[in-house]
Amino acid sequence: METQSGLIRIGKILTMMVIVFIFAPIVISILGSFSPAWHKGLLDGFTLQWYIAVLEDYGHTIGLTLLIAIVCVLINLALGTLAGYALARYHFRGAKFIEEIMLLPLAVPGIAVALALIQTYPLIRGSWYFILIGHVVFTFPFMVNSMLSGMRSLRLVHLEEAAASLGAGWWFRFTQVILPNVWRSLINGMLLVFTISVGEFNLSFFLTTPLTMTLPVGLFESYASLRLEIASAYTIIFFLLIIPSLIAMQYLSGEEPFLRGNV
Amino acid sequence: MLELREVNKVFSMGTVAVKNLSLSLVDGEIFVLLGPSGCGKTTTLRIVAGLENPTSGRILLDGRDITSMPPEKRNIGLVFQDYALFPHMSVAQNVAFGLRVRRLPQEKIKQRVAEALEMVRIPELANRLPKTLSGGQKQRVALARALVMEPGLLLLDEPLAALDAKLRDELRQELSVLLKKLKITTLYVTHDQTEALALGHRVGVMRTGELVQVGTPQEIYRKPANAFVARFIGNANVLIGRMASGQRIDLGFTVLEKRHLNMESDVADLPPGASVQVVIRPEHLVPANGARGFAFYIQDIQFLGDRFRLLGSTSTGAVLAADLPGALDIAAGMPAQLSFREGSIYVEAVSGDQASHSAPDYTRDIAIA
Ligand SMILES: Nc1ncnc2c1ncn2[C@@H]1O[C@H](COP(=O)(O)OP(=O)(O)O)[C@@H](O)[C@H]1O
Ligand SMILES: [Mg+2]
Numbered sequence: 001m002e003t004q005s006g007l008i009r010i011g012k013i014l015t016m017m018v019i020v021f022i023f024a025p026i027v028i029s030i031l032g033s034f035s036p037a038w039h040k041g042l043l044d045g046f047t048l049q050w051y052i053a054v055l056e057d058y059g060h061t062i063g064l065t066l067l068i069a070i071v072c073v074l075i076n077l078a079l080g081t082l083a084g085y086a087l088a089r090y091h092f093r094g095a096k097f098i099e100e101i102m103l104l105p106l107a108v109p110g111i112a113v114a115l116a117l118i119q120t121y122p123l124i125r126g127s128w129y130f131i132l133i134g135h136v137v138f139t140f141p142f143m144v145n146s147m148l149s150g151m152r153s154l155r156l157v158h159l160e161e162a163a164a165s166l167g168a169g170w171w172f173r174f175t176q177v178i179l180p181n182v183w184r185s186l187i188n189g190m191l192l193v194f195t196i197s198v199g200e201f202n203l204s205f206f207l208t209t210p211l212t213m214t215l216p217v218g219l220f221e222s223y224a225s226l227r228l229e230i231a232s233a234y235t236i237i238f239f240l241l242i243i244p245s246l247i248a249m250q251y252l253s254g255e256e257p258f259l260r261g262n263v
Numbered sequence: 264m265l266e267l268r269e270v271n272k273v274f275s276m277g278t279v280a281v282k283n284l285s286l287s288l289v290d291g292e293i294f295v296l297l298g299p300s301g302c303g304k305t306t307t308l309r310i311v312a313g314l315e316n317p318t319s320g321r322i323l324l325d326g327r328d329i330t331s332m333p334p335e336k337r338n339i340g341l342v343f344q345d346y347a348l349f350p351h352m353s354v355a356q357n358v359a360f361g362l363r364v365r366r367l368p369q370e371k372i373k374q375r376v377a378e379a380l381e382m383v384r385i386p387e388l389a390n391r392l393p394k395t396l397s398g399g400q401k402q403r404v405a406l407a408r409a410l411v412m413e414p415g416l417l418l419l420d421e422p423l424a425a426l427d428a429k430l431r432d433e434l435r436q437e438l439s440v441l442l443k444k445l446k447i448t449t450l451y452v453t454h455d456q457t458e459a460l461a462l463g464h465r466v467g468v469m470r471t472g473e474l475v476q477v478g479t480p481q482e483i484y485r486k487p488a489n490a491f492v493a494r495f496i497g498n499a500n501v502l503i504g505r506m507a508s509g510q511r512i513d514l515g516f517t518v519l520e521k522r523h524l525n526m527e528s529d530v531a532d533l534p535p536g537a538s539v540q541v542v543i544r545p546e547h548l549v550p551a552n553g554a555r556g557f558a559f560y561i562q563d564i565q566f567l568g569d570r571f572r573l574l575g576s577t578s579t580g581a582v583l584a585a586d587l588p589g590a591l592d593i594a595a596g597m598p599a600q601l602s603f604r605e606g607s608i609y610v611e612a613v614s615g616d617q618a619s620h621s622a623p624d625y626t627r628d629i630a631i632a
Contacts, residue, residue, distance in 0.1 A: 158347045161314050164334040165341035166361030166412060176360075180351045 026239070032232035050233035054222075058234060061218040064128060066241070068214065069197035072135045076143040076193045081186065083140075084147025085178065089157055099148075103141045110202030113138055117207065128212045134203045139196050143189040150185025151178070188252050191245040198242050215241070264290055265311065265416055265448065270320030272306050272472075280306040281317070282472035288416075291446040297459040298469030299495070304452040305344070307469075308418050311450060312341050324416065340409030340417040344424060346401045348393040354404050355380070355389040361412045379411035382441065399430045406438075410445070417442070417449045423458060435461060456496045460484065468492050486527040486609055493542040493609075500543040500583050503613065506533045512541065512610060516577035517557035519610070523603040528610040538613040545572060547607040548585035551600035559583065559601045573599070 033051070036044045055062075087099050117134050156178060163173040179186075201216040208217050215238055222231040265288040272281040280303040288294045296304050309315040311322060313334035322330045329337055348357050355376050362372045380386045383403040393401060402422055409417060422438070423431045439462050442449050453459055459466045460480040467477045468491075476488035487493035490501040504512040504519065510530050512519040519541065524530070530539065550556075561575040573585045585601060 154350075155347075158343070158345075159349060161312075161334070162341070162343060162347040162349070163360065164314070165312055165337075165339065166408065167335050167338065167364045168360070169335050169364075172364055177349055181349075 029232045029235045032229055033236050035229070037229070050229045051237070053230050054234045054237060057230070058213075058215070058218045058222070061213045061215045062237065062241075064212065065198055065215040068128060068132050068135055069194050071132055072139060072197045073190050073193050075132075075136050076139055077186070077190060079136075080140060080143030080147055080189060080193075084144050084151060084185075085174075087144070088148055088151035089160070102144050110134075110138060110200065111206060114203045114206035126209050126212065131204055131207045131212060131214060134207050135197045135200060138200065138203055139193040142192045142196060146185050146189030146192060147182065150182045150188075154181050156181065184252060188249060191249045191252075195242050195245045195249075199238075264288060264323075264325055265450065266323040267307075267311070268321045268323065270307070270310060270322070271318045272303070272310060272315065273318045279472050281310065284320070284472070284474050286467060286474065286477070288448055288450065290448055292464045293442055293449045293451060293462055295451045295453060295459040295463035295466045296469055297453055297456060297463075297466050297495070300454055302469045303472040304454070304469060305420055308341075308420050308450065308452050311416075312339050312418055313337050338412065338414050338416075340412055340414030342402075342405045342409050342417070342419045342422050344420045344422075346393075346405045348401055348404055348408075350393055353390050353392055354385070354396070357393065357404055358408045358411050360408065375411055379407040382410065383407045384437075398425050399434060402426065402434065410447075415448070417447050419449065419451045421453050422451075424453070424455070431458075438462065460496070468495060485525060487542055490540060490542075497544050498584060500545070502541045502543065502581055504539050504541045504610070506530065506535050506537045506539060508535055512539060514541065514581075515579040516581060519603065519608060522605050523608045525606050525609050528608065530610055530612070533612055540611050540613050542609040542611075543583070543603070544607070545584045545586035546570075547604045548583065548587070548601050549604050550587065551602040554602055556600040556602040559585065559599045561597055561599055575599075 034046050034048070036047050036049075083102065087095055087102075114134055117130065117137070121130070121133070159177050159181070160173050163177045168176065199216055200214075201220065204214045204217050205220070208214065213221075215234075219231065219234050219238060222234050265286075267284055267286040270281055270284045271279075273279050282303075284303075284307060286294070296307060298304055306315060310317050313329070313332060313336075317330065320330075321328055324337070324339075349360065352360070358376045358379050359372050362375060367375075376389075377386065380389055383406050385400060385403050385407070388396065388400060388404070393404065396404065402425075406422070423434055426434065435458055442462075451459075451462060460483075463480055465477060466480055466483050467474050468483065468488075469475065470491055476483060476492050478486075483492065483496055487496060487499065493499040493501050502514055504514045507513045507518060510521045510524075512530070533539065548559075558578050559573070559575050560577075561573050563574040565572040565574070567586070570586045570588050573587060574582070575585070576582050
């Protein structure tokens, strides 16, 4: 017991240290973003000028990032749901293989996806569609994965068979039995895709042009040009974009799933 | 009326789940498919429901070939082994599901759902979610959900298997009354012989995908088609004997007289020396009470409430189970003198085929459930 409580205490201290280590840069960014001069902190007063500067210089990147993320989510909503459903529902020949292929990009770095896209579709380079395609390719596995795990844990095939024996055709079964039971996985997948798309750097960096700059790429540029106050304000805006979906995901996974098990 | 014609099902891995199964149900009949786990009962049911395609063979319902009709078009009610209730819907919504598919008016749906819940005696559960129900209650919901559709045929897959013994008996009796009252044609699947004998108008015994015997519960009990059926139904002792003179049968440890045999036994034409299969049910053994019996060395005594079950062996080492009524003055380790109830033993000639088929079985212990 002695050593165990000792271990627990050490564990607590370590956890605290990790938290401080992680949050320190965020706190410093927040302070920096409101201070007239980075190195002085808030001693010289409080200003919103850097936020205004970000909106002037990089406002378009925020809009584009949101646009890409939202379209990416919608495309994934349609494709990912159907793909997840098909993989969970039908044990067709090669289903396992297709599943592996679909999940492959999870293990492939964004840079590789970007270079492959550039070589495959050189013509549409320079359009934001290009970045969008990259994001869809990159995030699709996450969506499919989320749907698959939700559908498998539900024994969805079984419920669908019950619905069929009660006369329900495919559309009725899909909308009345399957979707109401997998909305949690669906929303989780959408939030995941949104967060990944908004924060995606590697791929976007390679696919970007000055006209199609996304937020993380702009952020990189602002840090690289050493305008630290602007970069700080920019970082905070970035956080504000993704934190709500991170919290929502946390909430979804923490809540007791009410639809599991043998029913 | 349901008819299965030479249905076969081979799964992709090569498992033969159903072999050449032909069967036809009369309107209003409760037909029980009985067999050990893995013998292909669920697969047969799923083929009838349209959830599985047979590898070959046809399914006819009321004379119409429905072999390739999708399940949602068949109007066949199905109650799954593990209920498969819709978790996001209340009990009433579960029951209403099929009626909503049929686009019945709201009022009508409400009325029929209420009737169905009344029928399975759970009207008070209408607004509960499935996850808050016990196993027996879930089973009632599943039943109501199927019955409310007034299906032409009802399929039940081991509906009582997941319940504890007392609840199982209760629900079995209720189900028996309900199905017979509704006169609904039912294909009922179970591995429990008590359930099969109690519920079925007819019983079909299945073994590794094949139907080995079809008959009324009495026929199957009194005249099992082979050793497998005899053991599976009523835990019979199955022995091999040899014909002796005067229609007597030599079992080695004793000799069966003609008066011991039941009506179905027909040994008149068998020559002395022929091998016969002898089905002795535990309740057909009685204390000899001074008459000529055989020695039975008791190894174990089990109290079964209304009777005792004795396990022991004879002088030739044959293992037997005997059921005797209460008030016994014996203990394990003691020899007892047993005899046979008159007119009870079923004897059948062993065909060459059967002998080679089931011979290895006799060396195993008797099956006691
Ligand atoms: N989808 C399937 N794929 C492959 N084999 C199966 C499948 N379903 C059942 N089987 C096999 O078919 C046989 C019969 O199974 P089943 O019909 O479930 O038996 P029962 O219901 O009598 O226990 C078993 O050997 C089982 O393993
Ligand atoms: Mg089964």
